[in-house]
Amino acid sequence: MRLDLFLWYARFAKSRAVAQRIAEAGTLRLDGRRIERSSACVRVGSVLAFPLHGRIRVVRVEALPARRGPPAEAVIHYSSLDPVTPKGVDVQDGAA
Template sequence: MDSVRLDKFLWAARFYKTRALSQQMIEGGKVKIDGERVKPARAIRPGTIISIRQGRQRREIEVLALSEKRGSAPEAQKLYRDLEQPTEIGVFDDDM
């Protein structure tokens, strides 16, 4: 597998509980690649840097491996690495 859809990856890596929620967050601008909004079907590959906003936290991750199937939490953590510690977003800090 050379690439996988962004929404499937985020679901498989356990960032979102359902694939539908993953799609909704991407469409809502909570997930960006290279600082730009993308669509759920965007193909990603190992090495892709993804910015994710979850509630009041912002994370930046690097994709290490691909999966279209949701596995256990320890398996999901092997799919990516955090580039920095999750940071708290201020009330007025809405842009990523």
């Protein structure tokens, strides 16, 4: 499946044109490789890392969607691997 279609079907982008811009910006990584084209092929098991709305999204493709459905349907096609940032007190070096 094309990368831009997956981003649009999985609801990471509001339109296919926005999905193409995300893919062609040069900031998206597909299985660790920098991608600059929206026609790159996405497969089940592929890992995507890209900036979106001020944070880095890391997702694994679990299934290839057949259509752009409702958000509840879209989330079953990927699993989030986003790095978890700890909340609470900041730990400083040398603190006992």
